[in-house]
Amino acid sequence: MSGRTWQLMAGWLALLLFCGTARAAERFQLVWPTPSTAWSDGKPPAQWLQHAGSGDPDSGGFGGVRSGGGHFHEGIDIRPAGRDRRGEPTDDVMAAMPGVVRHISASAGESSYGRYVVLEHPTMTPAVYTLYAHLARIAPGLKIGDTVTAGQVLGRMGHSSGGYMIPTDRSHLHFEIGVAVTRNFQAWYDRRKFGSRNEHGMWNGMNLMGVNPLQFFNEWRAGKLERVQDFFERMEPAVRLRIATLRTPDFVTRYPSLVTRTVPMGQLAGWEIKFNWTGIPFSWTPLTAIEVAGLPPEKPRLVDVDAALERRERSKSLAVQKRGVWTPGKDLEIVLQQLFGMP
Numbered sequence: 001m002s003g004r005t006w007q008l009m010a011g012w013l014a015l016l017l018f019c020g021t022a023r024a025a026e027r028f029q030l031v032w033p034t035p036s037t038a039w040s041d042g043k044p045p046a047q048w049l050q051h052a053g054s055g056d057p058d059s060g061g062f063g064g065v066r067s068g069g070g071h072f073h074e075g076i077d078i079r080p081a082g083r084d085r086r087g088e089p090t091d092d093v094m095a096a097m098p099g100v101v102r103h104i105s106a107s108a109g110e111s112s113y114g115r116y117v118v119l120e121h122p123t124m125t126p127a128v129y130t131l132y133a134h135l136a137r138i139a140p141g142l143k144i145g146d147t148v149t150a151g152q153v154l155g156r157m158g159h160s161s162g163g164y165m166i167p168t169d170r171s172h173l174h175f176e177i178g179v180a181v182t183r184n185f186q187a188w189y190d191r192r193k194f195g196s197r198n199e200h201g202m203w204n205g206m207n208l209m210g211v212n213p214l215q216f217f218n219e220w221r222a223g224k225l226e227r228v229q230d231f232f233e234r235m236e237p238a239v240r241l242r243i244a245t246l247r248t249p250d251f252v253t254r255y256p257s258l259v260t261r262t263v264p265m266g267q268l269a270g271w272e273i274k275f276n277w278t279g280i281p282f283s284w285t286p287l288t289a290i291e292v293a294g295l296p297p298e299k300p301r302l303v304d305v306d307a308a309l310e311r312r313e314r315s316k317s318l319a320v321q322k323r324g325v326w327t328p329g330k331d332l333e334i335v336l337q338q339l340f341g342m343p
Helices: 003-026 185-192 215-222 228-234 251-256 330-340
Strands: 065-066 072-073 076-078 093-094 099-105 115-120 128-137 151-158 173-180 208-211 239-244 269-276 281-287 301-305 317-322 324-326
Touching: 099 128, 115 151, 128 208, 173 215, 185 330, 208 215, 215 228, 239 330, 301 324, 324 330
Parallel strands: none
Antiparallel strands: 065 072, 076 173, 093 151, 099 115, 115 128, 128 151, 128 173, 173 208, 239 269, 239 301, 269 281, 317 324
16 A cells, blocks of 8 residues: 555544544533433433332333323432431432523422423523422522533432422422423413413423433433534424414524525415424424415414324324314323414
8 A cells, every 4th residue: 555545544443533522512411400320320210210100211211101190290309318316308409501590489388390490502502401309408699691611519409399398308409401382371371371470481391302311311422413413303203383473483483493485575475383292392394375375364283293203192182083073182282282382
């Protein structure tokens, strides 16, 4: 092999090494939110999930894991690695990613989350939130607007809650990763006339849509996530719909990476939206007037339903058939109301 060939090969190898190093450097930082090493040690979830009273560890997981599959759990419940002599957890709760403190609920009785902290992660694409609930206390000095680093202590694990009691022996961290549906959540909340004040602004749990945190962490550990966007790009659509509207939901402006293409200014006439099996609107395609021709204004039309995926769990109702025609189920209707301000 000639010296010139060797030089070329060496150059290619150096370029590949550089590209690999650069890609590795782009990978975002992710920290397990408690001191437990069970997940990082590769132990099965049954060894670190906290059950919800049934004794079944799966009830501390994500999805329709409770009430025979009919109750949706938005995150995962991580049990403590340490306890004091009274049985109270000693685990610190830490930020999973660098972010900004958006909400602190220091009063346990104001939410079923008990004391909780919400971070938003503006350096991520999309800028997901993480939520840390049932805390015994909030870290002293932590305040809304603070910038935090990955691994920074946010509080202490506990069993605080509002409206029901979590026994000490079932203390845990309820942890979520996801997206917030709308900044204008209060208007939707007021229209529903719940009869109680919304103490949490847009960071109310009814406005938050979680992804499976364990799947997220596992894919990151496996090297499949260099960007948060990678996780969303692999989502499968359970429902695809089209809607004729001139509105651009603030969800789109907050998560622009979920938009598939641009439309010349002034020509937006609607959207095609794909929803995963939990109802997250993970793909947005702007449509022109020609593409929404025949659609009634502001009335979503389901154009494709993966029945097997949509019925993956009974805890969510995204689509129902009426006289052989698919229409939005109750959970999809709520998301559409929040996104577009529909009555």
